Amino acid sequence: MKKVIDLIKSAENISLFCHINCDGDAVGSVFALKRILEEFGKSVTAFIDTKIPERLKFMPKLYDAEYLTVYEDKGFDLFIALDCGDLKRLGEFAEVFENAENTISIDHHASNSRFAKENVVVADASATGEIIYDLTQMGNFLISKETATLLYGAIASDTGSFQYQNTSSKTHMIASRLIELGADSVMMNKKLFDTLMVNEIKIKGYAMSNFQLFADGKICFVGITKETMEKVGCLYEDVEGISGFPRSVDGVEIGLLAKEWKDNIFKISIRTNNYVDATVLAGKFGGGGHIKASGCTREGSSDEVKGKIVKAAKELI
Secondary structure (H helix, E strand, O other), X not given: OHHHHHHHHHOOEEEEEEOOOOOHXXXXXXXXXXXXXXXXXXXXXXXXXXXXXHHHOHHHHHOOXXXXXXXXXXXXXXXXEEOXXXXXXXXXXXXXXXXXXXXXXXXXXXXXXXXXXXXXXOOOOOOHHHHHHHHHHHHOOOOOHHHHHHHHHHHHHHOOOOOOOOOOHHHHHHHHHHHHOOOOHHHHHHHHHOOOOHHHHHHHHHHHHHOEEEOOOOEEEEEEOHHHHHHHOOOHHHHHOOOOHHHHOOOOOEEEEEXXXXXXXXXXXXXXXXXXXXXXXXXXXXOEEOOOEEEEEEEXXXXXXXXXXXXHHHOOO
C-alpha cells in the first residue's frame, strides 16, 4: 500500500476507471477517490465504460461529479482501476490501461488477475470502498462529509446493507467512522435499498412469476432474454438490480440470473447462501468474483445457457 500511496502523491494528472456494468461499490469508489485526490490538489478524470445504471446516477449527481464515457488523452501520469478483477472488465478502456506506463489496481476480488503494474488486492475486504478508506488513513488524505457518504454507499452496496457474509467487524467500524465524519447513511440506505425504479419493479415482477427450481429446490434459475426485456419495457441495466432475487427464495442454495447482454450472449449472476463457493461455479465458465457472489458469460440460446449452468450447479449441491 505504501508504494501505491507514494505513486499517487507523486502524480499530478490521474485517470480513474472501474468495471463495465458498474455497481454501487464501483461508482462510490470512483467518485470518492476522485474527490479525495482533487481535494489533495490533483487533477483527476473519471472514465466509465457503459453508462451508470439509473438507480445509481444519484451518486455523482449528489456533488455534480463529472465523468467521461469516451477516452480522452489528457497526458495522464497515473492510471488507477477500481473494483475491477481483470483487464477485460475495463471494457473499451482495457487497451488504454494495458499500454499505460504507470498503473494501479485497487480491488477486493479474490480472482483478481493482478493486471496492473502495482496491485492492491484485499480479498477479505467487504468492498473496494473499504480499501479506499484504509488508503486515506495510511496516506493521511482528508475525508470530507461528501466523500464519507460516497464511501459509505460503496460499502453498503457490496454488503447488501451489511447483511452479506463479507461483512466483518472492521466493516462496521469503518461504517461507524464514516458516519462520524458526516456520511448521510439514512439517505444512502434509502436510495440503495428502499427505492425501486419503475422498470426494476416490472422486471422483478416477471422474475417472481417465471423462476424455475432444480435439485429439490436448492437451485433457482431466472432467465431474461432481450425479447423479454422489450416486452416488459425495461433495459439491461434494470435487470442488474435483481441479481440477488433467485438466492432469496426459501430453501435455495444457488441463485442464478441469466440476462441476455447481446444476441445469444448471456451474463450470468451467481449468488450462493451457505456452503457453495460461487467462484468455483463461475470459474467453470471462465468467470470469477466472490465466494458468495460471482459471475460469468456464456454464449448460446437461452435454453442452452440454462442447461449448462444448471448442470454445473447441480454438481456442487
